[in-house]
Amino acid sequence: MRCPNQLFLTNKYFGVVLPNTWQYYSASTLNLSTITHRIIKISNSCHLGSSHCLVFNDEDKLGKRWMEFQGINNWDGLLDPLDDDLRGEILRYGEFVEAAYGCFDFDTSSATYATCRYPKRSMLMQRGLGRSGYKVVKNLHATCAVQMPRWLEKFPNLKSPQSSWIGYVAVCDDMDEIARLGRRDIVIAYRGTVTYSEWLENLRVTLTCLPDDMSPNENNKPMVQSGLLSMYTTKIEGHMPSLQETIREEIISILNNYSDEYSLSITITGHSLGAALATLTAYDVTTKFNNLPMVTVLSFGGPRVGNKSFRYQLEKNGTKVLRIVNSDDPITKVPGIVIDDDDVAHRGDAMVARLPSWLDKYMEDAPWVYAEVGKELKLSSKDSIRKGSVAKCHDLKTYLYLVNNFVSSSTCPLRATVRNYSFRLYLRNTI
Template identity: 35%
Template sequence: MDPNWRVLSGENKWEGLLVDPIGDDFRRYIIHYGEMAQATYDAYDSDENSITGGNSKYAMDELFSQVGLGKGRAKKNYTITKYLYTTAAFAPFNKDTNWMGYVAVSTDQETKEAGRRDIVVAWRGTNEESEWLNNVGILQQPASEIFGDIGEDDIPSVHGGFYLIYTSNNSDSTFSKISVRDQVLKEVSRLVSIYKNETISVVVTGHSLGGALTTLNAIDIARNVFKNQDEDSNSNLVTAFAFASPRIGGPMLRDSAASLKNLHILRIENKPDSVPDFPNIGYRDVGQLLFMDTEESEFLKRKGFIGSKGMAHNMEIYLHGVSGTQGVEKKFKKDVERDISLVNKHGENLVDIYGVPIAWWDEVDKAGMVQMEDGSWKTKLIINKKKLVTKWWKFFLLFICY
């Protein structure tokens, strides 16, 4: 059992953990959930001509193994129980339904090791045109579906576009007849009921648009799934790890979130990434902050202004940043624990001396990248060189012996 999970999940608002540099146990904890958010990008099929276009490329029981989370230190001992779908509710995207993430629960083995039954909700970031159009607005609207049990004047307002994605449904769709909000609350409630006699944690994780939905959803779960929980109890913690999230609401939302004793929100922000700074007028940050600067990493390429901004917002760059940050005022780690090959998974971000193919994830045969038993990735060239060296050593030893 892990006796520190409550602290790592923010029971004490991560007091003492957000200092420079953060501890390695905390790094691994954040990366563990960040990888579950990254999985939504790796599994999403954005090809409109594909039979799985707009959906996950993989079935629920094979997603983790297919996206590289089935081996070694990357392995996730979780069972995905529900896929989540969103819909656009404005022309010309009225029937635009897309896969947006999943709900998963820890296996018995993971539960024993972790010290609690862990329920995870993972949200994908922006990929579709309808999602981009929802992102760019700045107007707010009352979040009445989340805060419907309080007086109308006390209902916090949230970003209208994010709220629309979260609460819209499409009666003509097979997948989103009910809103993604109803989908996720129904599934989390079902799992909480099944494991009601166990200690339960709920962790919500996502990047960019998914980070915004993470915060919105975590507040919703804390208020409405655990609404009958003793106000003085922290027995069932709800934690949000929001990577590169834009702001989602104003002071009322910030204060409402802060008032929920079982809710803990951590925003992970990269200094050169401008997305977390918007919208600004009328908006406030929610939760605690882990701030880092990936421009200090010697592993990453130096690009122009636009290229640097794009790279800084990439989820794999965020995970690399968590792995190596020593704080914004200190040097980046020279020996990071997380595999640096993943930095080039969807882009050209790693310096060339490491010989990792560019944007290798979607290439045929992963551009020659192979996952090792420890969860890391190597090129076939490196693997073959090692085999060749091993063969020569065997030959040399046989020569000496005879």
């Protein structure tokens, strides 16, 4: 197929041709026109002389296959090699997580430190997602139970508010986008760890039992990481509701507003700490509420969350979880250990230890024995990032770049351009 190096349209098809060395795309990066946010597929390589280009194709495949991409069949046959339409969806949700980082006020000298920098009505527009078709309907805050030492008050750069803005809820309200997606989609997006209080909560890694209203089966003992549960359930009386209370209130509002719609989805996404919160949020809402629409988690670089009973209940509730994992990212291998976990053992995870079945049963309720959840899209940055660069291996930008360029594990793990100097230069300039 030969193609012009320009935006082109027909009555059934439109696309954009770009050089094969382009960085991972976003509406803000392309900045083309009101229709470019609908680009979802990478297809049909073409040649212009000796150069290569990529054609982006937007047909009605997404609307017809959206349940597949949301995990109705556990992404069977879509991950290795990675389906191009699913790739586009993963990158699209990754942009919502990027927006959560971009909206956060990182300036510790500012009076608005740890809050959202923008009002809800302009939040997505400010982060280049003004044409995404979504609007923000709720800000989300997480509160830490750990108290920072008083002596840290003498060091302004180390201050850490007890409660911080951590993400948002957005609803797709553009009819064209709803038609393209095949349903109305609700996104819950979380950023990762930022404040010192959150880091301290991350260090509380022992498993703890879930409260009664999150543990419906008395015969099982769902447990999750202590610090994670604390951030999800802690509130400041008379000042700040817990993240759990806010989420539950918003789910009730969503069900009241859209319960009569035939096609509806809830997609919960996040990076690092946000990935763990996304999984816990999905567990909570699917345990608390009946007759929910399809609930899917897309997590980037997330740590482990809970034990086998937690995973069992998550699966019983019908929640679909896709974990995007960089095998060179140590955060995805902590906290705790995984013992005799068949879902992980077949992947050759070095953290898995084989024990006799009787001992395995005895160890299930130990406060440090975790279980992996969901389906895994396994990536690797080892050919592109020097050893010891943990921050770059874990960074969300690295994850999105790897997703965009992943081919398959058996043939060519990444497109050839990712291995060259330009990829390393890209990482150095953006992280």
